[in-house]
Amino acid sequence: MSAPLLEVDGLRMHFFTKAGVVKAVDDVSFRLERGKILGLVGESGSGKSMTGYSILGLVDAPGRIVAGRIALNGRDLTRLDEAAWRGLRGNRVAMIFQDPMMTLNPVLRIDTQMVEAVRAHHDVSREQALDRCREVLGRVGIASPDERLRAYPHQFSGGMRQRVAIAIALLNKPDLIIADEPTTALDVTIQGQILFEMQNLCRESGTGLIWITHDLSVVAGLADDVCVMYAGRVVESGSVDEILDRPLHPYTRGLLESVPSRNERGRPLRQIAGMTPSLLRLGEACAFRDRCSQAQPDCAAAPASSVPSAGRTLRCLHPASP
Amino acid sequence: MLAYAIRRLGQSFFVLVVMSFLVFLGVFAIGNPIELLVNPQADEAERLRATVALGLDKPILEQYAIFLGHAAKGDLGRSFVFNVPAIQLILEKLPATIELALAAMVISVGLGIPLGLIAGLKPHSLVGRSIMALSIVGFSLPTFWVGLVLIMLFSVHLGWLPSNGRGETVMLLGIPVSFLTWDGLMHLAMPALNLALFKLSLLVRLTRAGTREAVLQDYVKFARAKGLGPGRVIGVHVLKNILVPIVTVIGLELGSLIGFAIVTESIFAWPGSGKLLIDSINLLDRPVIVAYLMVIVVLFIAINFAVDVLYSMLDPRVRLGSSSAAH
Numbered sequence: 001m002s003a004p005l006l007e008v009d010g011l012r013m014h015f016f017t018k019a020g021v022v023k024a025v026d027d028v029s030f031r032l033e034r035g036k037i038l039g040l041v042g043e044s045g046s047g048k049s050m051t052g053y054s055i056l057g058l059v060d061a062p063g064r065i066v067a068g069r070i071a072l073n074g075r076d077l078t079r080l081d082e083a084a085w086r087g088l089r090g091n092r093v094a095m096i097f098q099d100p101m102m103t104l105n106p107v108l109r110i111d112t113q114m115v116e117a118v119r120a121h122h123d124v125s126r127e128q129a130l131d132r133c134r135e136v137l138g139r140v141g142i143a144s145p146d147e148r149l150r151a152y153p154h155q156f157s158g159g160m161r162q163r164v165a166i167a168i169a170l171l172n173k174p175d176l177i178i179a180d181e182p183t184t185a186l187d188v189t190i191q192g193q194i195l196f197e198m199q200n201l202c203r204e205s206g207t208g209l210i211w212i213t214h215d216l217s218v219v220a221g222l223a224d225d226v227c228v229m230y231a232g233r234v235v236e237s238g239s240v241d242e243i244l245d246r247p248l249h250p251y252t253r254g255l256l257e258s259v260p261s262r263n264e265r266g267r268p269l270r271q272i273a274g275m276t277p278s279l280l281r282l283g284e285a286c287a288f289r290d291r292c293s294q295a296q297p298d299c300a301a302a303p304a305s306s307v308p309s310a311g312r313t314l315r316c317l318h319p320a321s322p
Numbered sequence: 323m324l325a326y327a328i329r330r331l332g333q334s335f336f337v338l339v340v341m342s343f344l345v346f347l348g349v350f351a352i353g354n355p356i357e358l359l360v361n362p363q364a365d366e367a368e369r370l371r372a373t374v375a376l377g378l379d380k381p382i383l384e385q386y387a388i389f390l391g392h393a394a395k396g397d398l399g400r401s402f403v404f405n406v407p408a409i410q411l412i413l414e415k416l417p418a419t420i421e422l423a424l425a426a427m428v429i430s431v432g433l434g435i436p437l438g439l440i441a442g443l444k445p446h447s448l449v450g451r452s453i454m455a456l457s458i459v460g461f462s463l464p465t466f467w468v469g470l471v472l473i474m475l476f477s478v479h480l481g482w483l484p485s486n487g488r489g490e491t492v493m494l495l496g497i498p499v500s501f502l503t504w505d506g507l508m509h510l511a512m513p514a515l516n517l518a519l520f521k522l523s524l525l526v527r528l529t530r531a532g533t534r535e536a537v538l539q540d541y542v543k544f545a546r547a548k549g550l551g552p553g554r555v556i557g558v559h560v561l562k563n564i565l566v567p568i569v570t571v572i573g574l575e576l577g578s579l580i581g582f583a584i585v586t587e588s589i590f591a592w593p594g595s596g597k598l599l600i601d602s603i604n605l606l607d608r609p610v611i612v613a614y615l616m617v618i619v620v621l622f623i624a625i626n627f628a629v630d631v632l633y634s635m636l637d638p639r640v641r642l643g644s645s646s647a648a649h
Contacts, residue, residue, distance in 0.1 A: 056547055090549035097547075102540035107562045107637050116558075117548040152638040168548065 003074030005208040006032040006055070006176055011068035013047075013054045022279045024050040024063065026232035029305075029313075032176070032225075035206040037199065039223030039240065041213060041255070045276050047232035048212045052178040055210075056095055057085035072176065091121040094169035098181040100161035104153035110164060111149040117171050136167040140197060159190035166194070170201065176208045183218065195222050216259055220244055228252050231277055231287035234305075238312035248308060248319040250292045286316070294318045330630075334623040338616070342393070345615045346386050354378070355606035359402055376402060389612070398616060399609030403602075408613035412595055416580075416617070417497045418488060419587065419594030423579035425501065425514035430521035431572060438529020439556060445534060453526060460523030469516045469589035476512060483512050486591035513590040517583055521575050528571055532564030539563075565636050573629035581618040 013025035025047045032038045040048045053059050055070055057077065070077040072092065080088070089095075097103040105113060111130065118129040130149065137145035140163040153161055162182055169177050179198070183191035199222055202209045211222060219226055219240060227237040228249065236249040247253045254272035274291040284302040289295040296318055303315045360372050373379050377388065392399065398409045441453040477485035489509030491498035500506030536542060537560060545559045584596030595614065602610040633640045 058543060058546060086549050086551060088549070089547055095544075095547040097540050097544055099540060103544040105541040105545065105559050105563070106639065108558070109638075116550060116554065120549045120551070120554075154639050165544070168544075 003071065004031045005034045005036075005073060006210075007069070007071040008051075008055070009069040009071070011051065011054060011070060012066045013050055013059055013063060014066050016062045016064065017280075020280050023232050023282055024279060025054060026282070028068070028227075028229070028232075028234050030225075030227050030234065030237060032208045032210065034175070034208055035202055036224045037202060037209040037211060037222055039211050039213060039219035039226040040229060041216060041219055041226055042229035043214055043276055045231075045279065046229040047279075048229050049180050050232075051229070052095065052180050052210065052212055055176075055178060056089055056093055057082075058089070058095075087121070090117055090169075090174075091172045092174055093176045093178065094172070094174040096162075096165050096169050096177065096179045096182045099185050100158050100165055100182075101185070103165050104161055106153055108152075109149070110151055110153065114149070114164075114168055114171065117168050121172050132171060133167070136170050137164070139170065139201070140164075140167045141193070142167070159186050159194070162186060162190075162194060166198070173205065174207060176210070177202075178210045178212070180212045181214070184213070184215070191218075198222075216244070216255060228255070231282060232279060233287065233315060234313065235288065235315045236313065238309075242309075242312055248312075248314050249288075249316045250294050250318075250320055251288050253320055254291075294320065327627075330627055334627075337623060338619055339390075341619045342390070342612065342616060343386065345612050346389065347382070349606075349608045349611050350382055352603070353606055355402055355608060358606050393616075398613035401602075401607055401610050403605050403607045403610075408607075408609040409617075411598060411610055412614055412617055415593065415595040415598045417499070418592060419583055419596060420580055421499055421501065422510065422513055422517060422583055422587070422592055422594060423576060425510050426517035426521065426579055426583075427572065427576055429514055429518035430525050430575075433518075434522045434525025435529050435561075435568065438526040439533055439561070441526065442530040442533025443537065443556065445530070454530070457523040457526040460519045460526075463519070465516060465520065465585050466589060468519055469513075469586060472512050472516055473589070484509050485512070488593060513586050513592050516590070517579060517586045521579070524571060524575070525568065528568055529564065532567060533560060536560045536563050562636060566633060566640075569629055569632050569636065573625045573632075577618070577622040577625050580621055 008031070009029050011025055011028045012023070015022040015024055028047070028051055030038065040051060042048045050059070050063070054065055055072075055077070057080065059065060065078055068078065072088070077085070077088070104110070111133065114133040114136075115126055115129040118124065118132055119126075122129075124132075133149060134145040137148060142148055142160065142163055148156075148164075153164075156164065162185075166182070177198075183194055186194065195218065198209065198211075201207065211219065213219060223240045225238065226240050226243045227234045228243065228251065229235065230251050236243065236247070236252050243252060244256065247256055251272070254270075257270040258272060272291055277287050277290065283300075285300045286292070286295075286303045289299040292299070298317055301317075303317050305313050305315050308314050308319070355376075356369060356373050356378065359376075360369050364372075370379075377385060380388070389399065397407070400406060401408050401411055404411065437453050437457075441450040444450040473485045476483040487509055488498075488500045488506060490503040490505040491500050492502050492506075493499075494502065500510050541563075542555060542559055545555045550559075582596065583592075583594060584600055586592065587594045587596040588600070598610065599614050601607075602614065
């Protein structure tokens with residue numbers, strides 16, 4: 001068996017601000033096989049988007065990858081220079097962003113924005129690039145691509161724009177797509193369609209997909225594996241069934257219980273008390289201990305990553321009993 | 323588009339009429355030109371004859387009506403002083419001013435936008451801060467003082483550049499221009515730089531502000547995620563988005579450069595229309611003042627129309643002619 005598609009090992013990405021060092025991504029490890037879907041779950045500010053940007057080399061100053069390894073098909077990306085990153089971006093690794101209203105440039109036609117993505121990586125004529133654009137637009141379910149190519153983004157609905165953004169990500173047949181909450185801003189029906197299509201596209205082409213989201217119900221239907229992130233760390237990971245059915249970390253449990261369910265109608269909704277901690281004042285201790293019902297005095301020590309069962313990791317000294 | 327152009331033309335005509343009335347009232351208030359035109363020793367009868375000859379004896383509204391009647395036929399009146407059509411005087415002087423203004427605009431845009439981009443992309447770097455500091459200097463120093471310092475430096479001390487006149491000109495489409503001869507170019511350099519300094523600073527600040535805002539937008543990150551190089555991201559994705567306010571300012575400032583380059587023209591003895599305007603005001607040569615301001619209004623209207631057309635080309639969300647998309 002060759003190297004996995006993506007292997008992230010001990011990744012640390014910190015922001016060096018005047019107020020101090022912000023550990024946005026702090027010792028994150030996971031792996032992804034071809035054609036599989038990994039859900040990266042967490043609240044706002046948990047470092048899930050920053051993990052995605054790190055894999056693309058899109059971290060801006062004062063942020064910097066300080067440690068760890070990001071291996072794509074066995075090749076370590078953290079040692080690449082900017083030109084090599086650029087050759088990878090949009091080519092081998094593509095990204096889809098959260099807000100489709102903002103990701104397409106409002107003053108450029110769709111064909112301009114698509115053709116430039118092809119020609120940034122392939123030495124082809126504009127006509128050849130347009131052929132590829134039409135093909136991909138068809139794949140993401142956009143009818144009459146020729147007409148659409150000549151339009152501007154403001155002539156599209158939100159769902160259509162996100163399809164175009166997905167089409168742009170697919171243009172160069174990437175090995176890996178990082179999707180940063182791409183359905184959060186869309187209607188539920190459109191969200192369903194896009195999830196279904198993305199799943200099929202990955203299965204068919206063997207593309208790996210990292211789906212960044214705060215929505216566990218999306219992950220449940222889509223992902224093969226799940227990493228739950230909290231305050232820059234992966235607190236728990238494993239297959240989607242394991243995590244959803246037998247959550248071990250108190251934070252994962254809290255997240256699952258926060259999802260309103262029909263069986264609990266009339267009862268007050270559960271919530272996780274407190275707020276996400278400031279990443280500035282993060283020590284070595286478990287970042288969740290202030291909000292955790294299971295917290296013990298020894299939680300002030302750095303919780304090491306353990307392997308409770310095959311294929312799972314956990315970063316908690318006092319896990320909930322399964 | 324055609325309907326839009328026609329409606330704009332109607333609006334422009336209205337603006338022109340209103341402006342002409344205000345200008346007419348304005349010059350009427352300045353003073354009676356007879357005092358300056360007639361020999362102080364002349365007797366009352368001679369003064370009266372001159373007043374009647376120039377039509378100044380009639381009530382102002384009647385004078386205005388006569389002016390409008392002639393203007394409709396393309397006659398903006400004859401200069402009291404030179405006794406030639408006012409428009410002819412202006413058209414003789416205007417090309418020099420337009421050349422100076424365009425040269426100043428080329429300098430402002432050619433330096434201002436790149437410097438603004440650099441300052442906007444690296445706002446905390448030494449280069450970015452220096453550009454901003456210099457732009458404040460460019461903003462606050464008065465034009466006449468900078469002009470004098472330039473002459474002191476480049477003409478008096480270094481002796482590199484001539485300090486006055488247009489230099490050698492050649493005819494281009496029947497208009498004398500300086501920039502096509504080396505001598506003319508040397509003469510043009512300093513006044514154009516002097517005139518450009520303020521606009522240059524303005525464009526630097528405007529471009530920087532737009533750039534700082536645009537680089538934070540998702541579409542810039544998305545463009546980078548597509549693997550595009552910095553040249554394409556900045557030169558196409560960022561620049562096209564920030565051009566709308568820049569084009570607005572360029573349009574307005576070009577009009578004011580042409581209309582009011584007076585200070586620079588005076589310092590460098592540039593034989594343009596600004597000097598003509600000052601002379602006409604001093605001599606109370608009413609027809610020339612009115613005609614000059616009319617020409618400037620027409621220029622402003624034309625430039626603004628061009629700017630509006632440019633908007634719709636730069637930003638597809640702006641559609642000319644429909645009232646609903648007028649944001």
